Amino acid sequence: MKTAKLYETLADAIAGQVAQGVLREGDRVPSVRQTAQHHQLSISTVVRAFLLLESRGVIEARPQSGYFVRRRPDGAAQASAAQAPLSPAELARAPALDTSTLVLTTLRSIDQGSIPLGSPFPDPTPFPWARLNYHAGVVSRRGGQNQLLSDLPPGNPELIRQIARRHMENGLTVDAAEIIITTGATEAINLCLQAVAQPGDLVAVESPTYYALLQALQRMGMRVLEIATDAVHGIDIEALERAIVEQGVKACILMPNFQNPLGFLMSDERKRALVQMLARHDVPAIENDVYHELYYGDSHPGSLKQYDTRGLVLHCNSFSKSLDTGHRIGWTLPGRYRAQVEKLKFLNSLNTAALPQLAIAEYLKNDGYDYHLRKLRKAYAQQASIMSAAVLRFFPPGTGVSQPAGGYLLWVTMPPAVRALELYARAQERGISIGAGNMFATGDAYQHCIRLNYSYPWTAEVEAAVRMLGQLARELTTARLS
């Protein structure tokens, strides 16, 4: 509680200087280190204050240069947005405030040209843009009004057929009538969560977990239970069962394939055991399978859904990690919750844009998805090795890395002395973005961990960035020890 007060007080003080004109638009804000010395506060407190000010729109980070007072266009709206960005209710639900601020700040810095090692998105370069654009063009030219009429949920029938076919090619027999198209997996997971749990319900997640889930649960007023999750085997099934029996877990969200951030692939045996255990207790599982096409092994991984005989697995998926990031097309197979999820889709966004659905359906029907994916998998597997080796070489002794079996995310565990938030701030000043471990849990368990994105080709610039990160991490180790 003391730390929270300190960083808020500092943020308010700096915002006050801006309001009084002591710091003017475009002025450089004193560095994290200077501010820490001046106010006799820890680096970590200053970083939190700066993140809060950034989310409030008071200051902004510029790559290679540090923080500056943000230039604001005229107009009351923007000014008022800067004054009152977080409602009292939002501030009251404070535990994840830092996380959500940190997530937004990380995404923004990527958008502004940082080296995107903290990005959750894949490098778009190797994606088949030309072909997707070609199909979008064909669909657009061909399309009379009927082609672009709003397809009510569940979505465009042709895309649904293509998704069902793809699932079957990948070994999962699905009923096309179960599929509902969504605006990316983000909307799919949100709708499924609302279908299986109510505000106040306890929902189990992996630890560490994809930060957006923690934010989604917080937003819906659900309580989070983080279950120990192994970077090799996945979630601790026994611990989850105990939590169900003893604490009344209402639902769980799991990512058995190439989990974000740990990258593990749960074995088929464990997947089956997990689904059977959940069936015994009649507890639904939301399965996030967005990396399913990005396996490094010989064959497509199984899914929880294929062991589900009771309609308890709500499978969520997307094309955003494997085909394109701009069309925002996801889908869900919500099992016995299909009717509720479809109704929630109506309520949440009525329907999903038609043209992207049609363009992707055409691509899946007529084009080289498999060829594209083979290239992508090969590149990611190679880049995983190179990035892992570089981290182990440049980072301080005691650093460990995950061994992703698919996807494009590496989890780095540094010596406990290195605080990811401090590394984040120092790296940001040098134009490098990283995913601070703090985002992946509600507590402090991963504050010495970071997540790195290796979907980008291994260039001299990326190598220099990883080397710089290693050097900064070493400095933080030394600073702490001295």
Next chain:
Amino acid sequence: MKTAKLYETLADAIAGQVAQGVLREGDRVPSVRQTAQHHQLSISTVVRAFLLLESRGVIEARPQSGYFVRRRPDGAAQASAAQAPLSPAELARAPALDTSTLVLTTLRSIDQGSIPLGSPFPDPTPFPWARLNYHAGVVSRRGGQNQLLSDLPPGNPELIRQIARRHMENGLTVDAAEIIITTGATEAINLCLQAVAQPGDLVAVESPTYYALLQALQRMGMRVLEIATDAVHGIDIEALERAIVEQGVKACILMPNFQNPLGFLMSDERKRALVQMLARHDVPAIENDVYHELYYGDSHPGSLKQYDTRGLVLHCNSFSKSLDTGHRIGWTLPGRYRAQVEKLKFLNSLNTAALPQLAIAEYLKNDGYDYHLRKLRKAYAQQASIMSAAVLRFFPPGTGVSQPAGGYLLWVTMPPAVRALELYARAQERGISIGAGNMFATGDAYQHCIRLNYSYPWTAEVEAAVRMLGQLARELTTARLS
């Protein structure tokens, strides 16, 4: 409560007959009238039971033929969806169950080829599909990866500029930095609601109001207060102020221009008075302005937003009513709540599809939006007169109609003896869809009202449909009197 039990019991009994094979897939279900006689229940109870069964996927309506047991593809998922479509929690929050079921059923019947007088969507025929498709094609061909990269919220900068320009041409000076792009106005309103109110808060709406708002509030666990709203002047400002003072209304949702379903245009004077009253009490207003381009008068109507000096008006808008229905592009100007709404947009759907944003931006920049709108307004104004005259001619004495000042929706008030739900069921059997008044409030205040869509050209088929509705309404009057 008694009625609720009866219709549920009847629905369960019919579902049981299907499960036991008494009624088989594809069988015609006995008509509403036969069922009512057989079980000695009211027509209204049977209609509710059939709607519930339809939403459960047990039966389906076929235009001109009545209800049939739905053919189901094989597969456990579909079967389980049919068995357990509504969670106990959903059933417990029962007051709006009929409404949401009725809304879905109405939308489905339109999708299945009914004459769409009950549709909330405009006839897509006169929309500039060819030009939009042309621009989508150009953008697709031109677009390298950068063109289609995910634009993080607030959205594509060029589209945001075009929207700001359009607002200014229409007399509303906006700061482009305030605009956030959303998946239609539906998502915009949902995000704004979550920014201004918490579960349990009391939110004021107009009565009658757009049914999706009632569903959204129910879904978010907020309490609804319906404020008397006049078909000429709009919401009763004094009643709203009393409710704020005496009942602690936390926020309100208003549609001052061409309200759905009443079609009124609130005067500028009353808009200003409303905003000033809300400012005195520091209560935010979500302004739904999706019909703003569809005015019949000489000039664009004002908006609540233009009188807002405190950042308390969250303006929500969309292209879906005036430019195209398939791209699902909306936006919001959320005033002082901008930061929260942007964060909620991230959480809800991450970002909005890029290609539709680019295609609309190109159209707005380079094409004939004003020309298209002039034609549309002229057609809608004419069709409003024709539809009103036809309703007054064919419907029973005592029927009244609204006088829409814009948009494409007519509100019809029938003699109290005519129950809209019964008219709905009989019309559906004849392949005609209508919007039953029950959808527009939580209580029974509008059960003798219907909403008709006049965006479609006045053909012999439409005239025959209105004539048939009038005849059915007359029968219902007589039946009730005899």
